[in-house]
Amino acid sequence: MEAEILTQNLVKKYTEIRQHSVDICEPLEIEDYVVQPIIDVSPPKWHLGHTTWFFETFILIPNVPDYEVFDAQYNFVFNSYYETVGARVIRTDRGNLSRPSVSDVYQYRKYVDEKMQEFFQSNLMNDSIQSLMELGLNHEQQHQELLLTDIKYILGHNPLFPFYRKENSEQNKVKVQSEMISFPEGVYEIGFEGKGFCFDNELGRHKVYLNDFEISSQLVTNGEYLEFMRADGYSDFRHWQAEGWDWVKQNQAKSPLYWHFIDGKWMHYSLNGLREINPDEPLCHINFFEASAFASWKEMRLPTEAEWEVSSNHFDWGKRWEWTNSAYLPYPGFKKEAGAVGEYNGKFMVNQTVLRGASEATPKGHSRNTYRNFFPTNLQWQFTGIRLAK
Structure with a gap:
């Protein structure tokens, strides 16, 4: 039965x-x-x-x-x-x-x-x-x-900017003030534990030592990122890593993906079509280079994936995939399975950066605070955002 x-x-x-x-x-x-x-x-x-x-x-x-x-x-x-x-x-x-x-x-x-x-x-x-x-x-x-x-x-990228589904996703939300949440130095545990499904790259729960750190309770908003842009953030090499600065120059980057300056206003393409930027919405579609440069401009940094996981129960997450400052590497004791299944995650553990959380595109019931998403540092097309740490 x-x-x-x-x-x-x-x-x-x-x-x-x-x-x-x-x-x-x-x-x-x-x-x-x-x-x-x-x-x-x-x-x-x-x-x-x-x-x-x-x-x-x-x-x-x-x-x-x-x-x-x-x-x-x-x-x-x-x-x-x-x-x-x-x-x-x-x-x-x-x-x-x-x-x-x-x-x-x-x-x-x-x-x-x-x-x-x-x-x-x-x-x-x-x-x-x-x-x-x-x-x-x-x-x-x-x-x-x-x-x-x-x-x-x-x-x-269609010049007509067609909508995918015409829905009224704009909601009147009360702007929540961001604050820094403090965590003491110490030994913590990260990695999947318990019953239910997880991917093999989440397995191997293990201890990590962390120095004391602070992490923001809120994601960076469009309005905050606009301040960075207006302060010539894309033309100030001091905030960019060498590879990131090369990316800016090669792509003549000036804004996040899907942003367009039209008739004196910043617009962005959404699944509901072209809309004016809402300054209070969480920033979306930026790559690791942009996230890191913004953090530098704010005289802060991105959290490590261990810091993110340890602190994740103390803030709301799931609106954006959040860039961390961690390379995508195997946990202690990680082993690839035999055959084709072993190619699922392990073969990508090089030249990738970890993202944590989930996004508005993530299927229901398919997000965990141990989930290790990963992408190359130059990609913007995922629903990515920024949470600051120091």
Whole structure:
């Protein structure tokens, strides 16, 4: 009976998560599904196919006797970075895939979902497969966040600035005064602990020694960042790291991503279309270089990921992915799993910086204060913000 209930819950979760990916794409026009403006942005069609490929490749093919794949070429098309699984389309060429068509990809999803329902009704499920299922579902939720991020980039770089969904997301909020929260020096513990799902890079709860520090109760706002811009922050090399200053000069950077100075006003592209900047809203879409430069200008710094996790129960988080001053490195005792699953996180532990928290694009129930997001220092397209420390 207990096993039956677990299976029912898994079926429900699978169905809801898979449907949510489709719901995210519902407002799109067919033309929107295939656009890839930059290497970091994948076409929405590819996300839909890749998340389906995951279940076919890692659940159905190895575990269902005589399983018939939907299309043998799809492994080449929808494999993302798994060397173990074989050759694949390079990331820069995903936008060249006019075929398979959008309708083909939806047929692929339908086929795999039906085969997965049959699998759930079989007696083939075991603990190791269930663990892989949980990874697959969390993997799809990660791509749901990337879907929204990529859709915003695609539409936000269309000169017509089309809206994704027309909603009134503006709310009259009382501005909360920011204050610094103090923590004493000492030995603390970080890392995932307890029951439930987490990614392998969160495991290995361990002790860290921290000097006394202070961290802001609030995220940096658009208005605060405008002060930095008006103080010529983008033209003062003293606040920028060497690589960051190179980035500013090479890109002629003057503002966060999606900001446009139009008719004497700063506007920004949102999923609701082009709008005037709200000075009280948390800043969004800045890279590590910008976050670090702003902190320097304020004569402060970014928190380390350990400081962020230790203090996270004392402030509200979840509106923006928050840059930390920590390199993305393995926790003590980290080990890659065998096979393709071992490629999920461990292979990226170089030249990346940790972000903590979650954002407005993060799926419900998919945020933890131990979650270790990571991105290169130059990227702006994620829903990123700043929390200061000293």
